[in-house]
Amino acid sequence: MAVHWKLVVDCADPQRLAGFWAAALEYEVEDHGVLIDRLLGLGAIDDTQWTAVGDRKAWRHAAACRHPEDPVDAATGVGLGRRLLFQAVPEPKQGKNRLHMDLHFGPERRDAEVGRLEGLGARVLRRVAEHGSTHVTMADPEGNEFCVQ
Structure with missing residues (x-):
C-alpha cells in the first residue's frame, strides 16, 4: 500500500510561503477556519494561536497549500492529497537545501x-x-x- 505524505517546509512566515507556493504551483491555500472555530468553541485553543488572513482565520504557526483537484477533509480544511505544509520555526534558513x-x-x-x-x-x-x-x-x-x- 502506498504511503500518504506531505512535504513540510520550516520557515519564518508560513502564511507568506503558503501564498507564494499556491500561486507558483496554481494550488489553493488551505482554509482551516472551520477547525480553528471548532477548537476555539471547545476552549482547546485561544486567540493567540490564530491570525486573520483576509477574511478567514489561519494558524499563526502553520499554513498549507494543496492541489485543487485533490480531496479535502471538510471538518478540518486539510488536503488529503498533494500538499505542502509550512511550519514556523525560530531559526533562519542556513545553507543550501538538501531537498528541492x-x-x-x-x-x-x-x-x-x-x-x-x-x-x-x-x-x-x-x-x-x-x-x-x-x-x-x-x-x-x-x-x-x-x-x-
Whole structure:
C-alpha cells in the first residue's frame, strides 16, 4: 500500500510561503477556519494561536497549500492529497537545501514562468546548462532553492 505524505517546509512566515507556493504551483491555500472555530468553541485553543488572513482565520504557526483537484477533509480544511505544509520555526534558513522541487514548464515557457515567479517574490540564483539539462535555479521569498525547467 502506498504511503500518504506531505512535504513540510520550516520557515519564518508560513502564511507568506503558503501564498507564494499556491500561486507558483496554481494550488489553493488551505482554509482551516472551520477547525480553528471548532477548537476555539471547545476552549482547546485561544486567540493567540490564530491570525486573520483576509477574511478567514489561519494558524499563526502553520499554513498549507494543496492541489485543487485533490480531496479535502471538510471538518478540518486539510488536503488529503498533494500538499505542502509550512511550519514556523525560530531559526533562519542556513545553507543550501538538501531537498528541492523542480517545476517543469518546458523550454518554451521557462523564461515566462521565471518572470512570473519573480513577480511573486522569487529571485533567480543562477542559470544552469550542464549534464544535458538547462534550468534556472531560483529561491522562494525565504531563500529555499527550487529549479525551473
